[in-house]
Amino acid sequence: MVTISTLAALAVDGLAFGASLALLGVGITLVYGLGEVLNLAIGAFAVIAAILASLLIDQGMSLPVAIAGGLAFVGVFGLVVDRTLLSLVYRSDGEERILIGIFTTLGLTVLLEGVMVNYVSSQYSLPLGLDPIRVGAAVVTGTSVASIVIAAVVLAVLFLFLNRTFLGKATRTIFQDERGARLVGINPRKIRTLVFVLSVLVAGLAGVLAAARSNVSVATSFEFTTFALIVSIVGGVRSLVGAVVAGLLLGLINTMANFFVGSYFATIILFGAAIVFLLFRPEVMSS
Amino acid sequence: MSDFLPGGRKLALVGLLFVLAPLPVMGSGYFVGVLSRTLLFALFAIALNIVFGHNDQLFLFMGGLGGIGAYTTALIADSVGVSAWLALPVAAVIAGLIGLSVSWISARRSFTVILISILTLNLQLVFSEAFIGARGLTGGSTGFPYELFTLSGIAEAAGVPTAVVIYYVILAFFLAAMVLYIWLINSKYGIAFEAIREDEMAAESIGIDVVRYKSIAGFIAGVIIAIAGTLLAREATYITPSIFTFLAVDVIALVVLIVGGIRQTYGPIVGAVIVEAIEAILGTYAANWRTAIFGALLILLFLYFRSGVIVKAQEFLEDRDVSLGGGNGGTAAVDTGGDG
């Protein structure tokens, strides 16, 4: 029989995995909502941040500095991608833009994977070195708790930014009505740049948190991308709150399924959930 | 001949070229393998051309469908004890029905191209996961030897390596697919496909059953992909899930189709020749950079080169007053990049 304490530990681990998923989903949602570009390279950004941070630690840097370094690099790289590749994508619009967006970000993820494999081909991790926490009879890993807390803080800051600051309000205006935003003097292109950089930072953090809990490798990047897609499908590609809820939920389900029926079925359940949602609520991707 | 098959003579010429192609390199297993892979990816691209090029349904589970074809063929042949020649059509029809279901649902629910691509990408991942996970049936990630179709007997009788016989089998399927494609595009189906691609609502309004035609395209693509997948495993003489991943099949088939030119009759084969040539050169000089270069190609091609080699070459020649027989196979006019 499975004890309550095991279930509690599983739930915390599930939420911790869910926190990474939520961040990835938010990364997809931010960019798709603003410019209808589905960022199929988001997993690569997550993996780059994690691997770079891990390498910086090997160079003797402290954990926080290394993580900051990894994220900063991903932010700058995101800026470069936005100003170059995405500028080309935004030249077109409608269905055409969506299609070009799919192909360029798909190409980018293949390109990044192909480049990285030549330099960083092993497994990387970022142990936080936290002690397990005892809650009643249950023992949960400190890393999982820290992951949940960090993701929660970052998401809260992000929501505060979107809800309280002028830039955030401008962003939300474009979310709702691009032409209207232009009329009141907001430049959508600049906001898109800002939001793209934000989204890859959030994804980078997801990668860092994932690496804190288990190994990450170049091959993980496509897996991250597909997880992010599943989260946006289940949560609704334009809903940030939906992405967070869907991320947590899928993290929980996946971790439980992993424990009870094995990882192979757990993954199939995850993809199965996405397919079922697509079939029965396709409007999540189009509205 | 040419009445039934417009441009039949040109296809015969291409066929002859590929019939003769292995002769200078008969001793080299490597080159025969390159030729086989060229035709196989041309097959994948023909399927993609029908379903994506002519029907705007972006199938991103070609690897998965190919794997379904290969594994199902082996399983049927093994468990029922029949020849793989009988098992292959059954497997192809199964993959065809999967393609048909995806197209039918997508068309019924008016899925946009982005929805179909995400749906099929998810299916691809499910299939990949299943190939690895269903160890009892697939041998898991280590796979099993794949030497179906009893070709070694023929090879011995003819006094050539088995790989050469496999090449000619693949060539036969390639030519059959080309005949099917040319016939299809010049028939009623071609007109319906073109009408649907341009304007679904207008197509419906003149009596075209959009759901039916898209489903047919999905079925045909599924069948061709399953055959290509099975032969891909046979060519490798060993089957593993890694042959049928998204990166190994879908990305390459997309690059092949775009290089050659979407909706060009000879786009798939021209694209496949170029891509396999690049592969061969990379394999010799920069094997580690293969994936990176295909990623870069996908971006650059889609941004700047969407009309493909054939159209670019025609434009180049027309500028110099040299006329080239139309490579464009039917009613579909050449689209150089939508209305963006």
Next chain:
Amino acid sequence: MLEAANIRKKFGGLVAVDGVDLEIGNGEIVGLIGPNGAGKTTLFNTITGVLEPEQETEITFNGEDIVALGTHEIARAGLLRTFQIVRVFGEMSVFENAVAGALFGTEESISQEEAEDRAREALAFVGLEDKADMQAENLPIAQQKQLELARAVASEPDLVLLDEIASGLTPGEIEELSDTIRRLRDELGISVFWIEHIMDAIMGTADRIIVLKSGEKIAEGTPEEIRNDQVVTEAYLGAEDES
């Protein structure tokens, strides 16, 4: 030919078409007019199966209930339409557009040769036979509209619904088009149900006019009767500012 009772279509809380009854007889040219937003195009979309009407709607065509049919089935039954914003297949040739119309618009399937014959006749009927090899999107708008009509005619329909086919045309072109529409009825025996904003065109051609306002039928009669109808005049004057 076309008989409909209580056509209703709601969008959320908004009633776009509100209980319209109508009947179009054999060989009739019926006009449908009304101010912007009256629900004219919605009515067409409901009849042709593009939009799903409310439960109580009854529509029969040649005696067959067509409410539950798909757009393509309705087209095959002989009820074709044109669009407010012209929708020819721009990348196809003019001839291929007409062939597509002939090939798919009938219940029984016809051969390619038969379809090509019908396409040639249809193009000749609207006067586009010299343009057959042109790419459709390179035609001027007026001729694209003729092509759209030819594409419908090629399927040898019983009834065509024309949605503002005269808008954007010069007076000379309108004259020609009105003549084509009359010949549609007189020479080919095709009935016409025609939405139009350009009053001269429709008043001079239609046998009967139906007036729609806010989704309801407010008047019906000969062009003469409609012209002198107080209710219609008011409806138009009241809506003048919106349009």
